[in-house]
Amino acid sequence: MHEWALAEAVVSTASKIAGERGLGxxxxxxxxxxxxxxxxxxxxKFALSQIAxxxxxxxxxxxxxxxxxxxxxxCGRTWRFRGEELDPEVREAIHxxxxxxxxxxxxxxxxxPDFEVVRGRGVWIESIAGERLG
Amino acid sequence: MIDPRLSVIDERLGRVKKIIAVASGKxxxxxxxxxxxxxxxxxxxxxxxxxxxxxxxxxSTHLILGAxxxxxxxxxxxxxxxxxxxxxxxxxxxxGGKPSPLRGEDVTNAFIExxxxxxxxxxxxxxxDTPPGMGDALLDLLRLIRRVGFLVVSTPSRLSLETIRKLIxxxxxxxxxxxxxxxxxxxxxxxxxxxxVEELGETYLGSISFDPEVEEAIGSPDKLLKTRFAExxxxxxxxxx
Numbered sequence: 075m076h077e078w079a080l081a082e083a084v085v086s087t088a089s090k091i092a093g094e095r096g097l098g099x100x101x102x103x104x105x106x107x108x109x110x111x112x113x114x115x116x117x118x119k120f121a122l123s124q125i126a127x128x129x130x131x132x133x134x135x136x137x138x139x140x141x142x143x144x145x146x147x148x149c150g151r152t153w154r155f156r157g158e159e160l161d162p163e164v165r166e167a168i169h170x171x172x173x174x175x176x177x178x179x180x181x182x183x184x185x186x187p188d189f190e191v192v193r194g195r196g197v198w199i200e201s202i203a204g205e206r207l208g
Numbered sequence: 209m210i211d212p213r214l215s216v217i218d219e220r221l222g223r224v225k226k227i228i229a230v231a232s233g234k235x236x237x238x239x240x241x242x243x244x245x246x247x248x249x250x251x252x253x254x255x256x257x258x259x260x261x262x263x264x265x266x267x268s269t270h271l272i273l274g275a276x277x278x279x280x281x282x283x284x285x286x287x288x289x290x291x292x293x294x295x296x297x298x299x300x301x302x303x304g305g306k307p308s309p310l311r312g313e314d315v316t317n318a319f320i321e322x323x324x325x326x327x328x329x330x331x332x333x334x335x336x337d338t339p340p341g342m343g344d345a346l347l348d349l350l351r352l353i354r355r356v357g358f359l360v361v362s363t364p365s366r367l368s369l370e371t372i373r374k375l376i377x378x379x380x381x382x383x384x385x386x387x388x389x390x391x392x393x394x395x396x397x398x399x400x401x402x403x404x405v406e407e408l409g410e411t412y413l414g415s416i417s418f419d420p421e422v423e424e425a426i427g428s429p430d431k432l433l434k435t436r437f438a439e440x441x442x443x444x445x446x447x448x449x
Binding site for chain 1: 213264282284286303304306307311
């Protein structure tokens with residue numbers, strides 16, 4: 075599970091932004107998680123709460139999951155990620171490094187490995203809300 | 209939207225004292241063999257050493273080290289497995305030997321993911337094997353790990369020399385550190401590369417003779433360390449540490 079590492083990155087980034095923007099405290103962090111990352115949301119939420127307890131004690135975290143979609147650069151076909159149809163080892167590999175999807179997935183129409191992840195990749199901070207100092 | 213991974217990269221590498229990228233611009237000059245064997249030599253000397261394979265589309269250090277079945281431990285991130293004392297990471301852990309054709313954006317994302325997740329811990333040296341060319345991997349390396357030093361590899365060919373001249377120009381242009389130039393696959397007494405490197409104002413770290421026995425040693429770190437290739441590289445390592 076590397077949800078902890080990603081949670082650390084979110085809290086660390088939110089904390090840095092708070093410092094840069096003069097926010098005395100952060101109250102809400104909105105996070106978007108790509109489906110391709112196959113994050114265990116319960117573990118991720120727990121990790122966020124544990125890590126933030128020391129650094130951003132008043133922050134709450136709102137997480138949304140974005141469905142993953144691919145588009146073939148050769149024939150233009152778009153399709154959805156179906157993790158449940160993959161071997162557990164492949165799912166695990168894509169979970170750690172989503173780009174290895176290019177080693178295992180192919181365009182369902184033309185078989186090309188040259189596709190883009192249109193949406194649903196990565197972990198993103200969408201917005202941060204807080205209160206200014208003074 | 210903000211990518212939170214970027215903020216933890218420095219922290220993940222925070223307990224790594226020195227980072228050396230083995231680069232050349234040209235393919236087929238022996239970067240992966242030099243990076244792998246250099247890591248083995250540094251480890252042999254008692255330094256805590258890591259090796260990262262940054263060649264995502266054609267990784268080969270796992271074959272050189274005989275680490276095809278290695279897999280990292282996931283523990284609040286990714287903990288590299290130890291291969292003959294070296295903390296080692298490669299995309300080959302996750303691709304299972306399948307081809308992984310990646311465009312630039314994917315290379316960047318995979319690199320950031322590995323940097324953000326890998327828990328190297330305390331290291332004296334982290335050696336990075338870079339892919340050929342002066343594209344995304346090199347530019348990302350310069351952007352994401354500002355303190356990396358470059359060990360530049362050339363063969364005696366003038367074609368290789370021309371490429372490293374360009375590479376050095378790029379590195380100097382962004383104030384990156386060049387730790388020196390190694391001449392690989394040398395045969396006989398050729399002084400031209402040494403002279404050219406010195407004229408460029410860089411350190412010529414030595415030459416490694418062409419050693420046909422290296423091929424037999426691929427997959428076995430013990431055998432590799434007994435080759436003439438490793439013997440020559442030890443002299444280069446003497447100048448690095």
